[in-house]
Amino acid sequence: MRAKVLKEFPGCTDDNPITRMIKEGEIISGDLAKVAIGEGWAEEAADDAVADNSPDMPAFDDMNMGQLKAYAAERQIDLGTATRRAEIIAVLKAVRSGDEA
Incomplete structure (x- = not known):
């Protein structure tokens, strides 16, 4: 719904x-x-x-690593080689804005 x-x-x-x-x-x-x-x-x-x-949604900067990874997994977002929090946030923001990660 x-x-x-x-x-x-x-x-x-x-x-x-x-x-x-x-x-x-x-x-x-x-x-x-x-x-x-x-x-x-x-x-x-x-x-x-x-x-x-x-x-401004979601507020990736307010999420911990577990939440960031769960967000990506639920949406089937490939994080590639991103392992650090800042790298994961960059990938998620790029996907959200429509850019290729």
């Missing part, structure tokens, strides 16, 4: 347990989307909507 946020609220995504402000206009998914729809903070989004589309 995907949802478009109608009203900003504090929450955390399924893949990142760190609470942050979920911004109006973001497309969210999973349990967060279910709760937000139930609370009236969001409405169901079309299946072709893209999750985590906010330019």
